[in-house]
Amino acid sequence: MADALDAAACTTWVREFARLVHEQRDALTQLDAAIGDADHGSNLDRGLTAAVSALDAASPASPAAVLAMVATTLIRTVGGASGPLYGTFFLRAAGALDGGDRAALAAALRAGLDGVASRGKAAPGDKTMLDALSPACDALDEALAQGRPLDEALRAAAEAAARGRDATVPMVARKGRASYLGERSAGHQDPGATSAALLVEAAATALAGRG
């Protein structure tokens, strides 16, 4: 069985994330129009389209090099806050990636999560990306600790991310543009948590059948 995370698998993951974001670009932007500055879908779509082009052109040899290239491309091309946030996620994940097995994948995702938390100075409950990423990492770690196969563990992570995304609806935003709205941000699903759930969903789809 292939390693969970070789360069090809990482590229497939990023490509699937890009496909999902492109497909839901307008929905993401609409969510951002309600509580932000109405650019999340278009910014992230532009960044991920550029990232896929960069990967196609350079074909980095290692999974860490794939993630690092995605990071620098997002940092350069997204424009909004999701650029440095997702850029930091991929940069820290690349830096933490040691080997290509299931434990290395879980550790890399956890390092990416910690990077987003420190970059955004946010915590779960603040109505951000972390509300999807944090329960996803917890679910992945728990499933792997129980010895469940990677497929099932990533599916559990994707489901946890989706629940976390849904749980942002009643929250009052404490970070980013939405925090300017205060109590008026409640009742809207967070766009960052929504795209972060797509990132985990993409991993579950792209890495199925590995490790």
Add this chain to the structure above:
Amino acid sequence: MPVGLVVVSHSRALADAAVELARGMLPGRDLAVEVAAGDIDGGLGTDATAIAEAMTAADSGDGVVVLMDLGSAVLSAETALDLLDDDARARVVLSPAPFVEGLVGAVVTAAAGASRAQVAAEALRGSAPKQAHLSGGPADGTG
């Protein structure tokens, strides 16, 4: 060499105008003020790689003070620090000062040859004259 300044904004027009306003305080004197503003297509946004390049360009050895507008400008400036080597990063101060007032204070202080810490402190004090002027009067917004 004086401390360099970097101006980070979502908008190239906003950054250029703020720099023009601040440079008005320096007739006949030059100062390294680098702008990193707008996204890669010239729209509203910030780019951490461009900010890192501006930090490098503005640093002539005595370091850099960075003024930012809001939101992703702050996150991108912090991310830019990750892209510098340790020595260069140690010479950069990200200022929490208000964008326009802070820049004016920083430009004047930097051109006078002050240290990085002094420039950053003066930037942070930038809105004090406005607050002093408007406080206590009938139109201070608190009554």
